[in-house]
Amino acid sequence: MKRVAALLLSTALAGCQAVPGEGPLAGAIVADAGQSGAEIGRKNATVFDIVDVNGQSARLVSDYVSSTLNRRFGIGGGVGRVVIGVGDALKVSIFEAGSDGLFSTQDSKQTSIDLVVQPDGKAAIPYVGSVQFAGLTLEQARQEILEALKQKAVEPDVIVTSMSTASRNVTVSGAVGKSSVVPLSLVDETINEVIAKAGGPVAQPYETYVTLVRGKKTGTVLLKSIIENPSENIHVKPGDQIFVARDPRRFTILGAVKANQRVEFGANDLNLLEAMGLAGGGSDYALDMKGYFIFRYEEPDVVMSLLGRERFNEMLRKGMNTDSQGRYPIVYRFDMSKPDSLIVGQTFPIKNRDVIYASRHPSVDFSKFLNFVAQPVGIANSGFSIADNINSINN
Missing domain, CATH: 3.10.560.10 (Outer membrane lipoprotein wza domain like)
Incomplete structure (x- = not known):
């Protein structure tokens, strides 16, 4: 039984590296930031950089206007230049000075013709024939018809009106x-x-x-x-x-919080503090106050302004790539242990599909390790008691 207890204890000690945890610690995130896949030992790892948020960087992000x-x-x-197109409906009004012209009578000196521009871009007008309309402005079409009527009608004049614009x-x-x-x-x-x-x-x-x-x-x-x-x-x-x-805007909150969940904005704007309050806040006993992070794909103009051109180019050389919309992966870090974080947090905007991650304190893993070790040690103590009882009976 003593051997069994010793074996259980050694197993617990060997398993200290396997203590479970909810996501990476703040130190692990900071360690991977700014590193290439080769530098962190994962060839296809996503390359990102980290930005410590203060009043200046928060204003830069907040003031950015997407275009x-x-x-x-x-x-x-x-x-620009509006032209007639195929399918457009036009009204061509032709006027003549005389009362016995092609388009005039004693009762009226004008005739109105309704037409639709055909797939070949043309439409027919009596005594004129097919006229090319597609690609012409209304004034150009008017001049074309007027020129064709000068030798046929009595002092003609023409007005071309657009009735509908299917094109x-x-x-x-x-x-x-x-x-x-x-x-x-x-x-x-x-x-x-x-x-x-x-x-x-x-x-x-x-x-x-x-x-x-x-x-x-x-x-x-x-x-x-x-x-x-x-x-x-x-x-x-x-x-x-x-x-x-x-598509209601949402953010996801993970880590040492009351509940891992996806939360709708439900408002026109949302800042970090409002988002944390909306999600129920962090866990009082597990949270690392220096380990608030926002994972985001950010607009290239913002990333370049935050990192500076030299650092930005360095990250590109290390393999930082964009998503399908041309945005770069960036991680914002907040230190909520500082009093001014409550001011900065009010000016930092949360965006659609942001991931807010609250890192647990390193002591949480140590506490889990102690609990993990305590279980086999307790079994071992029971084993020692049983062995002592057996020895007493045998004696």
Whole structure:
């Protein structure tokens, strides 16, 4: 029995490296930050850097204004040169000075002709024949018809009016009042105006995402950003596709907290302290106050500003890569043991799909180890008592 007890004790000591834990300690996160996969011994490890958050860095992150749509598509200079296209409905009004002309009578000196531009870009007008409309402005079309009538009609004049613009449609679908094919007018129209024509968004701007597809380019931005940043409210163009989706913003909280969970923002904005309160806060007995982290894929402009160009280029050489949206992995660290952290935490914004990780204190693992060891030691003590009792009986 003494041998059994000794064996159990040695097994417990050998297993000290296998003490379970909930996620990495703060020291492990800091140790891996800024290291390449080869340097940390994992070839395909994600390379990231760490930023200690203070008042200055918090303001930099908070003041950043995303310009996804403007950067990708450009707000442009308005609608530019508006031309007639295939499928457009036009009204051609022809006037003559005389009362016995081709298009005039004693009762009326004008004739109106309704036409639709055909797939070949042309439409027929009596006594003129087929006229090329597609690619021309209304004024150019007017001049074409007028020139063709000068030798046929009596002092003719022409007015060309656009009745509908099938060639200038934009498709709006998704979480809007009514999915629609919206015809563009001849004046500037922005994303917000086109969405309004489709009945407007059905959800709050802070949980509504707008995706614009133009040719082979795609860009997605929060409707809230379009409203707050006018440069994102770009002009739409014929053929654009706009998809509106309701996707409540969420963050995930893990580690030494009351509960590991995914939490909806439920508000227009959310800072770190509000997020922690919304999730129930950390565990009083297990939390490392110096080990609050936010794991995020951050915009390249922000990462470069936080790290500096030299450090940023160094991280690229070490293998730091972007996600599908061109953002870089970054970890923000907060020291909640400092009084000003309660001020800084109010200015640091939480973003959609952030992961807030509260590291446990190193003493937690030591306590687990002691409990782990105590179990076989207790068994061993029982074994010693049994062995002593057996020896007493034998004697």
